[in-house]
Amino acid sequence: MNFYPFIVPCMIAGIVFCVFFLTCRRLVRRHGDSGNFCCAPFSAADTSTQPRAILDARYAKGEISRDEYMQMKRDLRDEA
Secondary structure, eight states, X not given: OOOHHHHHHHHHHXXXXXXXXXXXXXXXXXXXXOOOOTTOOOOHHHHHHHHHHHHHHHHHHTSSXXXXXXXXXXXXXXXX
């Protein structure tokens, strides 16, 4: 059996699919949708609240004491 006539259309379809997939992925990353990409860009609001969110999460997990939490929260407020 000669599969040669089917190889070229399959290769073209594969290339078209890859181009389409990579273009869509790039557009999603560029617009900052929460597509759970590891390198999705943060907005300015996210970067200013990120340290506080990390601090809250550490306190909720019990990694730091209440005194440490309050001190670090004051430090973050004084930096802003």
